[in-house]
Every structure is written in C-alpha cells, then in structure tokens.
Amino acid sequence: MIYADYLRPGNLHDALHALASGSFQVLAGGTDVYPSHSYSAPQSPVLDITALPDLSGIELQDQYWRIGATTTWSTLVRAELPPQLRGLQAAAREVGGIQIQNTGTIAGNICNASPAADGVPALLSLDAEVELASVRGVRRIPLQQFLLGSRKTARNSDELVTAIWIPHRPHARSAFLKLGHRRYLVISIVMVAAVVEIEQGVLHHVALAVGSCSAVAQRLHTLEQKLIGQPADSALIDSVTADDLSVLSPIDDVRGTAEYRVDAALTLVRRAIAEATHE
16 A cells, blocks of 8 residues: 555565665664654655565575564564574674564664674674565575675665575574673674584684674684684683784774774674683
8 A cells, every 4th residue: 555655565576566666765673764764754755564474484494594584683582593593692682672672673684784783793603695586586695795884785776685594504503792881772882793513522613703893794704714623622712812803994983992892802702702612
C-alpha cells in the first residue's frame, strides 16, 4: 500500500521493482533512519521492508549460517547457536538498549556503515558475506568488500540486502569485547572480535577484527597468520605486540586519543584471544 511517499510491499518482487524504478530510503528497524531525520522529513520516498517474508530468521543451509536481513539483535541474543557465533551474540547484547535490540536489524547495522557499528567486527571475524538482490539478480560479496568507508557501502541504489551468510565452522569458538566510557548504551572506543579453531592443542584457524580504530573495521590478517600453528596456551597472548596492529588508523576524538585506542586495542585483542581459546 502507498501513502504519499511511503511504500510497504508484501513480497520481495515488488520491493525490488520499486528500487529499480527510483530512489528510496530503505526502512527496516528504523533505529538509524529515524534519528537521521529528527529535524527534517526524508528527502526521498521510504521503502519499508518489514512486511517481506523470508527476510528474517537464522538457519543452517548447505554449511552456511544464513541470517535474514531483518533479523533483530534480540532474536540473535535469544537463539540457540554454537560457540562459533557466541561472539556475534555478545556483540548483539551491546547494540544500544533492549528497545533498540528489539527493532534494530543486522542488515541495518552494516548498511549504516558506521566505524563503530557493534556487529561489524564480529561478522568480519566470521568471514561473513552479504547477499544483495535486485531485479538483475542476486550476488554475494565479502563484508570487507561491502564496507567501503565511513557511511559508504557497495550496495547499489537498486539493490536490497536480503541476508548475511557465514561459513559453518563446527569446531570454532569466538569472543567479542567492547570498551566504552560506561558498560552499556555507549558508542565504542575500541571493539575486538576473535574466532579460533584448535586442533590437538594448536591454533588451526584464527580470525581477528578490530572496530572503532579505522574508517572501517579491520581484520588483522598478519597477526592471524602469525598465530596459526602456535600452542593454545597461556603464553600465546604474550606474542601479540603493538606492531601486529599496524593496519589500524585510529583518530583522536571526544571518546579517546589515537594513542589510547591503540593501547586499548592491544589489550582487548589479547583478552579476546584468551577468551576464545579458553572458552
């Protein structure tokens, strides 16, 4: 039904054809959209996707976890998920307050593309892929390629994010840590996510991501390769140094200086590795 500049289609076909016909502001949870229009009306028509079937829910399909685009953070928190996704669940608990978690969506979090988006480091560490649909077809791209910069993504104006896909790692463990000026309801100073797999006491797979220390959250690929093959013991974190975080490019702002962010990131990276390996 259409009221003025508002469209709420009941199926994906109509939603995609609407996007192909003009410029729309996509609305799901609205937790980013509404604050951005506190003092003015939207400049383009609004496409409300909350009535689209099959865009929410979490399920295992063909060795991938599929998380529908409109799945809320509260749904993630309550879901029975394996240790691989516990870090993502921990991040979900940090997204605003309960009211925000009840309405905010996982796709909205990545499409907003904030450097401090709580869900991004956890998803990066999980090698998440973004599914984009349009009348031209469906494509999937790695999340790191989807995020182009602060508030910038690779989504074309005629595309809709329909799901997040995460490779299933049945033996993986994960962790997520966030530093802010208070425990809850705060924009992060630093965030760190870790995913590890251990075989016979040795690290077989390592994925580490840091948020709020660059325009886009970053994977620490060099450090990951350095840690693979290392014993998963208490001495592991001593090998992690500030040089391993050289890919980060933090800034000075009201929440902290660049120097403080690097120091805090080093501490959180060590703690996240320890938490994931000793879960």
